[in-house]
Amino acid sequence: MNLPKFLLADNSNNPEDIFVLHTEYPRFLINLKDDEVEWFEDVSGENEQDLANELENLIELAGTFYDEEMKQYEE
Template sequence: MNLPKFLLADNSEFPEDIFILHTEYPRFLINLKDDEVEWFEDVEGENEQELANELEKLIEQAGNFYDSEMKKYE
Protein backbone atom coordinates (compact mmCIF):
# COMPACT_ATOMS: atom_id res chain seq x y z
CA MET A 1 0.00 0.00 0.00
CA ASN A 2 1.26 3.46 -0.85
CA LEU A 3 0.71 5.96 1.92
CA PRO A 4 0.63 9.72 1.52
CA LYS A 5 3.65 11.50 2.98
CA PHE A 6 1.46 13.52 5.39
CA LEU A 7 -1.91 12.85 7.02
CA LEU A 8 -4.21 15.18 8.95
CA ALA A 9 -5.26 13.79 12.31
CA ASP A 10 -7.52 14.88 15.13
CA ASN A 11 -8.84 13.45 18.34
CA SER A 12 -11.99 14.34 20.24
CA GLU A 13 -10.04 14.28 23.52
CA PHE A 14 -7.99 17.23 22.20
CA PRO A 15 -10.61 19.34 20.38
CA GLU A 16 -8.36 22.40 20.01
CA ASP A 17 -5.35 20.48 18.64
CA ILE A 18 -4.48 19.78 15.01
CA PHE A 19 -2.06 16.96 14.28
CA ILE A 20 -0.05 16.15 11.17
CA LEU A 21 1.41 12.67 10.82
CA HIS A 22 4.54 12.20 8.69
CA THR A 23 4.46 8.61 7.41
CA GLU A 24 7.98 8.31 5.95
CA TYR A 25 11.30 8.03 7.75
CA PRO A 26 11.70 9.67 10.16
CA ARG A 27 8.08 9.22 11.20
CA PHE A 28 6.66 11.84 13.53
CA LEU A 29 3.49 13.47 14.76
CA ILE A 30 3.40 17.24 15.14
CA ASN A 31 0.77 19.16 17.06
CA LEU A 32 0.35 22.41 15.13
CA LYS A 33 -1.23 24.06 18.15
CA ASP A 34 2.07 24.20 20.04
CA ASP A 35 4.57 22.70 17.52
CA GLU A 36 5.28 19.78 19.86
CA VAL A 37 6.79 16.86 17.94
CA GLU A 38 6.62 13.19 18.89
CA TRP A 39 9.22 11.10 17.05
CA PHE A 40 8.38 7.44 16.41
CA GLU A 41 11.98 6.51 15.63
CA ASP A 42 15.40 7.41 16.89
CA VAL A 43 16.87 9.91 14.47
CA GLU A 44 20.61 9.82 14.17
CA GLY A 45 23.05 11.10 11.63
CA GLU A 46 26.70 11.75 11.13
CA ASN A 47 26.31 15.47 10.63
CA GLU A 48 24.10 16.98 13.33
CA GLN A 49 23.65 20.31 11.51
CA GLU A 50 22.62 18.57 8.29
CA LEU A 51 20.18 16.40 10.24
CA ALA A 52 18.73 19.41 12.06
CA ASN A 53 18.25 21.22 8.74
CA GLU A 54 16.48 18.21 7.23
CA LEU A 55 14.16 17.83 10.22
CA GLU A 56 13.37 21.54 10.13
CA LYS A 57 12.42 21.20 6.44
CA LEU A 58 10.13 18.26 7.19
CA ILE A 59 8.36 20.18 9.95
CA GLU A 60 7.95 23.17 7.61
CA GLN A 61 6.54 20.83 4.94
CA ALA A 62 4.02 19.52 7.48
CA GLY A 63 2.80 23.07 8.11
CA ASN A 64 2.63 23.76 4.37
CA PHE A 65 0.65 20.55 3.89
CA TYR A 66 -1.87 21.70 6.48
CA ASP A 67 -2.21 25.13 4.86
CA SER A 68 -2.72 23.52 1.45
CA GLU A 69 -5.37 21.14 2.76
CA MET A 70 -7.27 23.96 4.48
CA LYS A 71 -7.34 25.99 1.25
CA LYS A 72 -9.10 23.06 -0.41
CA TYR A 73 -11.93 23.34 2.14
CA GLU A 74 -12.51 27.05 1.48
Protein backbone atom coordinates in the same frame (compact mmCIF):
# COMPACT_ATOMS: atom_id res chain seq x y z
CA MET B 1 -0.59 0.51 -0.41
CA ASN B 2 1.10 3.83 -1.10
CA LEU B 3 0.82 6.11 1.90
CA PRO B 4 0.81 9.86 1.42
CA LYS B 5 3.83 11.66 2.87
CA PHE B 6 1.59 13.65 5.28
CA LEU B 7 -1.77 12.91 6.87
CA LEU B 8 -4.09 15.10 8.92
CA ALA B 9 -5.04 13.64 12.28
CA ASP B 10 -7.44 14.69 14.98
CA ASN B 11 -8.63 13.44 18.31
CA SER B 12 -11.94 14.24 19.97
CA ASN B 13 -10.19 14.35 23.36
CA ASN B 14 -8.07 17.27 22.09
CA PRO B 15 -10.40 19.26 19.82
CA GLU B 16 -8.18 22.38 19.80
CA ASP B 17 -5.09 20.50 18.60
CA ILE B 18 -4.06 20.25 14.94
CA PHE B 19 -2.03 17.12 14.19
CA VAL B 20 -0.06 16.28 11.06
CA LEU B 21 1.53 12.84 10.71
CA HIS B 22 4.66 12.41 8.59
CA THR B 23 4.67 8.82 7.30
CA GLU B 24 8.19 8.58 5.83
CA TYR B 25 11.54 8.38 7.64
CA PRO B 26 11.88 9.98 10.09
CA ARG B 27 8.26 9.43 11.06
CA PHE B 28 6.74 11.95 13.45
CA LEU B 29 3.52 13.53 14.64
CA ILE B 30 3.46 17.30 15.05
CA ASN B 31 0.86 19.34 16.88
CA LEU B 32 0.72 22.56 14.87
CA LYS B 33 -1.00 24.33 17.74
CA ASP B 34 2.21 24.38 19.79
CA ASP B 35 4.80 22.74 17.46
CA GLU B 36 5.26 19.81 19.84
CA VAL B 37 6.74 16.83 17.96
CA GLU B 38 6.54 13.14 18.82
CA TRP B 39 9.18 11.07 17.02
CA PHE B 40 8.50 7.45 16.06
CA GLU B 41 12.12 6.71 15.14
CA ASP B 42 15.45 7.08 16.90
CA VAL B 43 17.39 9.59 14.84
CA SER B 44 20.19 10.16 17.34
CA GLY B 45 22.87 8.42 15.22
CA GLU B 46 22.53 10.86 12.32
CA ASN B 47 24.77 13.86 11.60
CA GLU B 48 23.27 16.46 13.92
CA GLN B 49 23.50 19.47 11.60
CA ASP B 50 22.15 17.59 8.58
CA LEU B 51 19.39 16.15 10.74
CA ALA B 52 18.45 19.55 12.18
CA ASN B 53 18.23 21.04 8.68
CA GLU B 54 16.13 18.15 7.38
CA LEU B 55 13.80 18.19 10.37
CA GLU B 56 13.30 21.94 10.11
CA ASN B 57 12.39 21.47 6.46
CA LEU B 58 9.98 18.60 7.21
CA ILE B 59 8.22 20.57 9.93
CA GLU B 60 7.83 23.51 7.54
CA LEU B 61 6.43 21.13 4.90
CA ALA B 62 3.95 19.77 7.46
CA GLY B 63 2.66 23.31 8.05
CA THR B 64 2.43 23.95 4.31
CA PHE B 65 0.57 20.66 3.83
CA TYR B 66 -1.96 21.68 6.50
CA ASP B 67 -2.48 25.12 4.93
CA GLU B 68 -3.07 23.57 1.49
CA GLU B 69 -5.52 21.03 2.91
CA MET B 70 -7.49 23.78 4.65
CA LYS B 71 -7.68 25.78 1.39
CA GLN B 72 -9.30 22.74 -0.24
CA TYR B 73 -11.88 22.46 2.53
CA GLU B 74 -12.77 26.15 2.15
CA GLU B 75 -13.44 25.79 -1.59
